[in-house]
Amino acid sequence: MPQLITTAEQLFFNSIDDLSSMPLPTDVLMVRPLHYSVDYVINPHMANQVGKVDTTEAHKEWKMVRSLFDRIGLNVRIIEDQDGLPDMVFCANQSLPYINEEDHRHVFMSIMHAEQRKKEVPYFEQWYRQNGHEIHYLDERKIENFEGCGDAIWHSGRRLLWGGYGHRSSLDAYQTISDTFNVPVITLELADETFYHLDTCFCVLDEHTALIYPEAFTEHGLELIHAVFNRVIEAAEYEAEELFACNACCPDGRNVIIQQGCTDVNKKLQDAGFSVHEVSTSEFLKSGGSVFCMKMLLW
Numbered sequence: 199m200p201q202l203i204t205t206a207e208q209l210f211f212n213s214i215d216d217l218s219s220m221p222l223p224t225d226v227l228m229v230r231p232l233h234y235s236v237d238y239v240i241n242p243h244m245a246n247q248v249g250k251v252d253t254t255e256a257h258k259e260w261k262m263v264r265s266l267f268d269r270i271g272l273n274v275r276i277i278e279d280q281d282g283l284p285d286m287v288f289c290a291n292q293s294l295p296y297i298n299e300e301d302h303r304h305v306f307m308s309i310m311h312a313e314q315r316k317k318e319v320p321y322f323e324q325w326y327r328q329n330g331h332e333i334h335y336l337d338e339r340k341i342e343n344f345e346g347c348g349d350a351i352w353h354s355g356r357r358l359l360w361g362g363y364g365h366r367s368s369l370d371a372y373q374t375i376s377d378t379f380n381v382p383v384i385t386l387e388l389a390d391e392t393f394y395h396l397d398t399c400f401c402v403l404d405e406h407t408a409l410i411y412p413e414a415f416t417e418h419g420l421e422l423i424h425a426v427f428n429r430v431i432e433a434a435e436y437e438a439e440e441l442f443a444c445n446a447c448c449p450d451g452r453n454v455i456i457q458q459g460c461t462d463v464n465k466k467l468q469d470a471g472f473s474v475h476e477v478s479t480s481e482f483l484k485s486g487g488s489v490f491c492m493k494m495l496l497w
């Protein structure tokens with residue numbers, strides 16, 4: 199019964215266990231940041247950071263993130279970045295992959311919000327084509343923008359998508375995605391420009407647990423989150439805004455890879471039984487991204 203869910207009254211299931219299961223990702227795609235830099239300002243975090251990235255340090259940090267994904271058991275796939283596309287390393291944004299009930303791989307290509315990032319998409323499209331995915335496109339005449347898994351986040355282990363909108367993705371995109379993939383989408387309006395992608399304020403940890411920054415959502419959004427997750431861990435302002443705590447990544451429902459120094463969130467994660475792996479992404483924070491933005495989970 200695919201549909202868009204925008205308020206808690208529209209939830210048609212009582213518990214997440216009522217939804218059909220979806221395999222956890224096995225692979226992770228990353229883009230080597232050899233041409234990464236902050237060259238322009240398209241989100242509030244990039245202001246005053248133009249020209250300030252230490253490329254050597256960035257590559258070191260990126261390698262640490264890559265080795266953590268490897269260590270927790272994901273098969274890491276690499277794409278080389280391109281000169282003139284300094285944000286290409288943030289490979290959560292150019293696509294939304296999906297595996298259907300027959301184990302066929304599908305992907306929606308994004309319509310990037312900023313002109314500066316539009317040329318990134320064909321490189322990913324080519325990779326997906328070479329790697330056996332059926333490719334889908336949104337109608338650019340009707341849908342303004344959509345930034346892939348920056349805003350569209352799969353529920354852990356269930357055929358349910360969470361769809362953020364307001365800054366980088368249009369609400370309309372989710373109707374097409376829901377119809378094509380035949381999955382329900384819970385839409386969440388993003389209320390604060392600092393948290394411009396859903397992955398900056400919302401992290402699915404396991405089927406029953408989310409990590410969020412509550413101030414980034416509307417009342418309706420918070421109601422939906424609390425209606426679906428039994429356990430909601432909240433990040434406080436400093437760790438959410440300065441350290442991108444909610445941009446953590448938990449691909450297997452157990453191991454959380456997170457920016458180093460999120461003391462309060464890490465304690466809450468450990469108390470809830472998660473294994474925390476801290477890593478520095480300081481060079482990427484300058485561009486408004488951290489762990490979750492630097493990868494694409496795949497099957």
Ligand SMILES: NC(=[NH2+])NCCC[C@H](N)C(=O)O
Binds near residue numbers: 240
């Ligand atoms: N999924 C993410 N939040 N990605 C971060 C993208 C950062 C990039 N500088 C941008 O503004 O587009």
